[in-house]
Amino acid sequence: MKGGEIIPLEELNLPFLSEEHRLLRSAIREFAEKEIIPTALERDKNSDIQGTVKIFKKLAKLGYAGIRIPEEYGGQGMDMYSEIILMEELGYADPSVAVTMLIHTGAAAACIYQLAPEELKQRYLPTIAKGEKILAFAMTEDEIPGSWSSYMKTTAKLEGDKYILNGRKAFITNAGIADLFVVFARLDQEKPDHKGIGIFLVEKEFPGVSFESEEPALGIKAASWGTVSFNNCEVPKENLIMEPPKAFAAAMNLFNQERMENPSVCNGIATRALDESVGFLSQRKDPRSGKSFIEGYQSLQFKIAEMYALIRASRLGVWHAAYLLENGHPYVKEVSAAKFFANEAVRKVCSDAVQLHGGYGYSAALIVEKLLRDGMFGGIAGGTLEALKLRTIREILREKGISRK
Ligand SMILES: Cc1cc2nc3c(=O)[nH]c(=O)nc-3n(C[C@H](O)[C@H](O)[C@H](O)COP(=O)(O)OP(=O)(O)OC[C@H]3O[C@@H](n4cnc5c(N)ncnc54)[C@H](O)[C@@H]3O)c2cc1C
Structure with a gap:
């Protein structure tokens, strides 16, 4: 509706x-x-x-x-x-x-x-x-907490004119539909942390690449999300995107700017949940007065006002971070805060939308139930809520010259 x-x-x-x-x-x-x-x-x-x-x-x-x-x-x-x-x-x-x-x-x-x-x-x-080849981004592994990806187990070894990759990447969006994978693997075995990691561009057809399965998921069910494995996967030497020790740090730096997209999706979801709620409450009528719920019930009006305020603040947070990025100002603290704010806002707004729809909100016949499930993704993917809060406080303390230890 x-x-x-x-x-x-x-x-x-x-x-x-x-x-x-x-x-x-x-x-x-x-x-x-x-x-x-x-x-x-x-x-x-x-x-x-x-x-x-x-x-x-x-x-x-x-x-x-x-x-x-x-x-x-x-x-x-x-x-x-x-x-x-x-x-x-x-x-x-x-x-x-x-x-x-x-x-x-x-x-x-x-x-x-x-x-x-x-x-x-x-x-x-x-x-x-042109979208002829679809991309996936393969960093997370099931055996290593994603928050500690720099300790990843996937390895790459140079043999002749090829790198040989071995490992499994889990929770990968587009895993089952991708033609190309941007893969993170440990190239320098002497270094167990981020300094040993290289980045590779791997074609689906390269020997040793296999998509294992789609992971049944809470939401975003019409998108591919699953595990891909690399078993003695042969990658031509030229397909090294970047080598250690700089690759992982360079990618992390890049991901700060790429953190604008996830909260923007969340803001779109939350806006939809609000629109749906206003539409529903405008049609649902109090049988005594004949007034719609949105006209008649002030507590529901307050809820709509709160949802509006949260979405507005959330969107302005992301847009401000983008403005800083586009104009060459520091933006890491701002984008980190904007991401976790939007990730939490969408969960709150969609949960409220379900409540405002009553039984229709709980029913899978209308879209708000799906929005609530879909909206959960943001606070886990692309940096968890906790990781982004840590990043925000680290930036605040750094600016103030206060040690975190
Ligand atoms: C929808 C979706 C899409 C994804 N797409 C991709 C993709 O395309 N490519 C890819 O590589 N990965 C992808 N991921 C994986 C995602 O990046 C990881 O799930 C995420 O980094 C968290 O890692 P984890 O699941 O291993 O959780 P863990 O690292 O095991 O963390 C578990 C919990 O502990 C918290 N935690 C961890 N460390 C701390 C700490 N120091 N202090 C406080 N709390 C902490 C975490 O925030 C989390 O809440 C996707 C995940 C989802 C849900």
Whole structure:
């Protein structure tokens, strides 16, 4: 039940957004209304990953798969503001489509266009920008806590003109649909920490790559998420994106900027939950007075006002971090805080939306139940709530010159 937008995603009137950004938003919105929103519930119920891939390919035809890839490699060369617009709109329309695109356009692509040697960029980026090849980002392992990824067990050894990779990567978005994997593996066995890690670009067809299975999940069920293993996987020497000891630190640095996308998806989800709630409460009537719930019940009006305030603050937090990034200011503290704030906000807003819908909120017939499940992803993926709080406090203490020990 859609109630129209009570909080239009464009309403913030951010002074740094151009007419081009506004046109981009309406183009994505128009596409989403026709091609994504009508099938979102059904794809979720059927875990229809291939249905989501079809939508990804259509979005790619419109240029969105290469939104920030530089134009010289066939991308659109757009800025972080454009990426945020894409993520907010896709999050609003369907988080499964959003995360499929997020991994492709975000950290995985950035590792290639920002860290890889020129030859690798020229060879792979044009097909990635067109969405002909889908990307996955393979860092987390099931045996090592993701919060301690730098102690990963996956190894890479140079033998002749090939690297031989061995290991398993778990909880990987796009694992079952990816053509290319950006893989983190320990190349320098002498160094057990981040200084031993290299980054590789691995084609699905390389000998020794196998997708194990889709992981049954709480939400985002129409997106691929699972385990991929590398068993004596042969990777040509030229497919090294970056070598140790600098690779892991360089990637971590990059991920700070790529942290804008996940909370933007969450803000899109939360906005949808609010719109749905206003729509529902406008139609639900008190049989005595004939007034709608939203007209008649002040406690529900307060709830809507609180949801609105939370979403507004959350969106402004991400947009401010993006403004700092785009204008060359420090932004790590701000993006870390904006991410965990948005990750918690979406959980609160979606939980309230379910409550406001009563039995219809608990029922899988309407979208808010799915939004609550989908909205959980943000606080675990791309840096957990706890990791981002630690990062925020570390930056605050560093600025104040206070030691954490
Ligand atoms: C939807 C989704 C998509 C994902 N996609 C990808 C992907 O594409 N590629 C990829 O590589 N990974 C992906 N991941 C994995 C994700 O990055 C990890 O799940 C995450 O880093 C947490 O690691 P973990 O699951 O091993 O939890 P653990 O590290 O075992 O942590 C368990 C809990 O303890 C907390 N914790 C850990 N250390 C501390 C501490 N020092 N202080 C306080 N609390 C702490 C954590 O925050 C967490 O709440 C995805 C995960 C999800 C849910």
